[in-house]
Amino acid sequence: MIKRLSFCLLAMSFTLTAAHHESGEHHADMPKDSLVYISTYTMPAGGNMEALKKSLKTNIATLEKDGYNSCGMLQHQFGGDRAFMTYCNFDSWEQFAEINDQESTPMGGSKQLFGDHTDKLAAVVERNLTKPTAYVLEAKYSFGPYLTDNEKRANAKLLFDAYNSSFGGCNLTEHFWGPEMTWNIYCGYESYAEFAVKVKALSVIHEDELADMKLDVMTHSDHLWTRVLK
Numbered sequence: 513m514i515k516r517l518s519f520c521l522l523a524m525s526f527t528l529t530a531a532h533h534e535s536g537e538h539h540a541d542m543p544k545d546s547l548v549y550i551s552t553y554t555m556p557a558g559g560n561m562e563a564l565k566k567s568l569k570t571n572i573a574t575l576e577k578d579g580y581n582s583c584g585m586l587q588h589q590f591g592g593d594r595a596f597m598t599y600c601n602f603d604s605w606e607q608f609a610e611i612n613d614q615e616s617t618p619m620g621g622s623k624q625l626f627g628d629h630t631d632k633l634a635a636v637v638e639r640n641l642t643k644p645t646a647y648v649l650e651a652k653y654s655f656g657p658y659l660t661d662n663e664k665r666a667n668a669k670l671l672f673d674a675y676n677s678s679f680g681g682c683n684l685t686e687h688f689w690g691p692e693m694t695w696n697i698y699c700g701y702e703s704y705a706e707f708a709v710k711v712k713a714l715s716v717i718h719e720d721e722l723a724d725m726k727l728d729v730m731t732h733s734d735h736l737w738t739r740v741l742k
Contacts, residue, residue, distance in 0.1 A: 591735030632690035640681035645700030
């Protein structure tokens with residue numbers, strides 16, 4: 513069933529990354545929508561994209577009924593695997609516990625429509641993209657394991673500031689639980705004409721300010737999404 517998190521994946525990072533949960537930056541009194549549950553679903557060869565899309569829309573409605581604040585869905589356009597991303601916001605771990613301690617509601621049908629599936633729980637560090645745009649850029653970064661968590665945060669913030677300035681408001685999330693310790697940047701745009709302008713601005717910042725910085729990036733990937741819901 514999709515609505516329950518894959519804790520076998522989430523638990524993998526506990527031993528290696530528990531230290532970053534002790535920094536004191538994330539508290540029980542976090543503001544509204546300060547946490548996000550993100551899932552990605554890849555399309556298997558020969559799979560029916562419209563059937564999966566319909567199934568995920570139903571699942572999102574169930575998740576909102578179960579108590580998440582708001583959810584949305586994006587569809588792959590350029591980047592990695594052909595996939596869908598769903599996301600749901602929540603305020604606290606107490607709210608998360610209340611939702612996930614309910615009796616499980618299975619997703620309709622017994623046939624698995626997707627290929628691979630991953631879940632991620634992240635903290636929202638900055639939220640400047642406040643309206644649902646037609647398109648979303650997701651830029652994912654991880655940093656060298658020899659850095660402290662606060663050094664990783666500082667480098668992620670330098671990169672985020674460049675995107676945020678160029679795109680006129682982006683969101684930044686920090687890994688909390690999941691299979692990869694990344695900082696994810698989400699920026700919106702309404703057309704590829706607008707995207708071209710914003711990428712040009714980002715390129716200038718990169719060449720003038722970032723190109724000679726040693727940011728210790730270990731992995732990086734970009735994904736361009738189209739919005740399906742919200």
